[in-house]
Amino acid sequence: MNKIDLSVNIAGIKLTNPVITASGTFGYGDELADLVQVRNLGAVTTKTITLGPRTGNPPPRICETAGGMLNTIGLQNIGLQRFLDEKLEALAGLGVPVIVSIAGSTFEEYVAITALLNQVKFIAAIELNLSCPNLKKTIICQDEELFSGIIRKTSKIKQHPIIAKLSPQVQDIRRLAALAESSGADALSLVNTFPGMSIDVNTFRPRLSTVTGGLSGPCIKPLALRCVWEAAQSVGIPVIGGGGIASGQDAAEFIIAGASAVSVGTASFVDPDAPSRIAEELREYLKARKLGSLGDIKGKLKL
């Protein structure tokens, strides 16, 4: 009897399947519970939490592109205190591992939020958002000293695994990945969105309120896949790969490239069921090849 095993273990976190919802695409995990079977997911990543609440950017915040979309949400979130007061109970009841994404405007904020989340026993991991391109500051990934310092300090005080989420906007993703590992990260997650823009030719105005924003969706898949492959080659820690994944076949590409798990984001906007459908399609893909587990394809790119 052939039972296909989709389970994965990422830095000690046991997932029943490798599909993780990307930060910023599944709210705080509880809102979509009446629309989607959350239990079919491998794990959920929350919206990025900052120390204080953020109202986000003015509209317009999104715009469609060929095969994708641009966004400039601006890290809108309720802030750490309200997150702790209001969201934990629902998250704890989801029945799947919860990864909390965090960001700070300063080094100290990353450390402070990590320290406070250390008290929350049930969460599976902390994902450091080091790459959001919609803040008006430099992308942390482009400042090696700051990047390494944040990972090193949060890893030192951690009670949960630390996942470093990388931006693709760096000269050498291999170098950034290796630096994250040597600084103490337990796993990597990549990619965040690519910077892009769109102009309305009737009004001569940019379509996004902040002029530029982050591009995501199927159009970035080839770009993201290259980053994930290069990063996976450069580290021994697990890699969560994503960017434009819309099907089980897409997910398989990233796993063959070396990812241990995959991140699904924008696809959920078009189809709320996308993450669990993708897990099922991955199962069908393995079944059709008479393979038993993800280990049979992980990192198996033939060169």
Place this chain on the structure above:
Amino acid sequence: MTIRENTQVCPGYYRIVLDAENLARVSCPGQFCMLKVPGAYLRRPLSIYSVSGSSVEFLYKVVGRGTGWLSGLLPGAALEVLGPLGSGYTLDDAISGGKHPLLVAGGTGIASLNFLAERLRKPGTLFYGAKSRTELVCLDNFRKLGWKMELATDDGSTAYRGLVTDVFENFLAGKEVNDYVLYICGPAQMIANTARIAIDFELKGYVSLEEKMACGVGNCQGCAIKYKDSYRMVCKDGPVFKIEDVF
């Protein structure tokens, strides 16, 4: 869901009818659906225009790629629809509250207000403006329901040449505003002008807003509108808001 009809009702405006028993049963005026349109990446939000039996109808204008593709779909074809979504119009003020409903519509704003009129079950007054009489769709529906209609066109092909907001403002002069409840839906500028008039006259009511959407369910935080000191999402907190909360 299967498309039963998809026809042009006047230049540029189409009416699509779907076999959608479950959707028909639970939909309320003011709610919308996210339609998957081949050829476009994101789903398209459309207000529900009418519900009868197990049919759900949408009224739309071809304005770009997504709606262009939609207009080419044939009866018998399947269409993926997510809905009903959002908060609908509050009917109490008109039904149990006894207030006379005033509807101000422009362009495709008539769609959600048509569904509202169907459900209010008592006639009110419709203020409806367009470039020309040929673009004033579904007047027959309102006529059948016994509504009084005040029409305005840019080209004077109706009794009044000018803006529908002028007709509306003239109507309100001298009226006891507490006898009425207002519902507004249409282009952003028309909504803003109508809301300003309502606030000046202290007339209370509801407005249905639009913003570009990705997920349509409150997840991506993309469709934000200014709401007091922060933002609310048109898809989940709206699309219907109290006029005094957003203007």
